[in-house]
Amino acid sequence: MASETTIQPGRELRPQEKQAIEREGVRPGPVFRPDVDIVEQKDAFVVTADLPGVDDRHVDVRLEKGLLTIDATLATEPDSAWTPIYAEYRFGGFQREFRLSEAIDADQIEARMVDGVLEVRLPKRSQHRPRQINVRAG
Amino acid sequence: MARYWLSNPWSLDPFPDVGELRRRMEEVFDRVGGGSTGVARAGVHPPVNLYETGDSYVLTAELPGLRVEDIEISVERDRLTLRGERKIEHPQDASLHRVERRAGAFRRTVQLPVEVDGEKVEAVYRNGVLTLRIPKAPEHQPRRITVQGS
Numbered sequence: 219m220a221s222e223t224t225i226q227p228g229r230e231l232r233p234q235e236k237q238a239i240e241r242e243g244v245r246p247g248p249v250f251r252p253d254v255d256i257v258e259q260k261d262a263f264v265v266t267a268d269l270p271g272v273d274d275r276h277v278d279v280r281l282e283k284g285l286l287t288i289d290a291t292l293a294t295e296p297d298s299a300w301t302p303i304y305a306e307y308r309f310g311g312f313q314r315e316f317r318l319s320e321a322i323d324a325d326q327i328e329a330r331m332v333d334g335v336l337e338v339r340l341p342k343r344s345q346h347r348p349r350q351i352n353v354r355a356g
Numbered sequence: 357m358a359r360y361w362l363s364n365p366w367s368l369d370p371f372p373d374v375g376e377l378r379r380r381m382e383e384v385f386d387r388v389g390g391g392s393t394g395v396a397r398a399g400v401h402p403p404v405n406l407y408e409t410g411d412s413y414v415l416t417a418e419l420p421g422l423r424v425e426d427i428e429i430s431v432e433r434d435r436l437t438l439r440g441e442r443k444i445e446h447p448q449d450a451s452l453h454r455v456e457r458r459a460g461a462f463r464r465t466v467q468l469p470v471e472v473d474g475e476k477v478e479a480v481y482r483n484g485v486l487t488l489r490i491p492k493a494p495e496h497q498p499r500r501i502t503v504q505g506s
Contacts, residue, residue: 253456255456255457256452257451258451259447263453268457294483296405302405303406303469304404306403333481334485
């Protein structure tokens with residue numbers, strides 16, 4: 219079933235408004251909290267985030283002390299020669315943080331950006347990896 | 357369909373969202389305070405912005421993760437309709453820990469201030485944002501009037 223809405227410039231309407239987050243100013247302008255899916259597969263977790271207007275050069279995915287941070291800025295802003303006559307969304311960056319469990323193999327994390335969607339693949343640490351245990355002479 | 361191992365998905369969330377608790381508290385206060393945040397969030401309602409540039413309108417829509425072939429644009433006189441479907445497929449054997457991204461079909465109709473030239477609409481889809489340049493109908497184009505000196 220299709221959702222259906224008619225808009226008329228000048229009339230107020232609230233579609234899916236992006237959630238702005240308060241943050242101590244590192245960058246000027248608003249920062250939004252992106253919608254995220256987190257899926258667990260047998261061998262990995264996959265974090266998918268909607269980042270409309272962001273390309274691969276404007277997104278920063280970082281893992282530091284168990285904290286996965288997604289930080290993005292827009293690749294392009296609207297042409298300043300355009301006169302806005304109706305606006306349902308604002309422009310700004312995106313940010314979100316997740317605390318990772320220890321079961322992630324941090325060296326094998328992969329991320330890609332396609333059509334404004336970021337996908338981060340976080341492989342689980344292999345439980346069957348052989349571990350060398352040093353036996354010292356007594 | 358979300359599957360969780362425990363009845364309370366927050367307690368054993370492998371990826372706790374930092375700041376989640378605070379946000380949830382704020383949501384509660386929003387509701388108590390009678391804020392207007394009770395808008396239904398189901399389905400896809402891509403937000404659009406509309407601009408004017410003199411001889412045309414520019415409409416932008418946030419549509420991350422769509423395929424170009426799943427977007428349909430039609431123009432009738434002064435009404436522009438955007439139709440499409442966002443498909444999200446999760447692998448069958450996957451457990452869904454957090455599902456915020458919305459999928460489904462949508463239709464949005466924009467009533468433009470004046471009639472436009474539907475034949476000349478240009479569409480670009482980049483980084484999950486659709487940008488349409490919609491020329492005004494010839495009779496609504498701004499005209500340059502030459503002022504002749506005496």
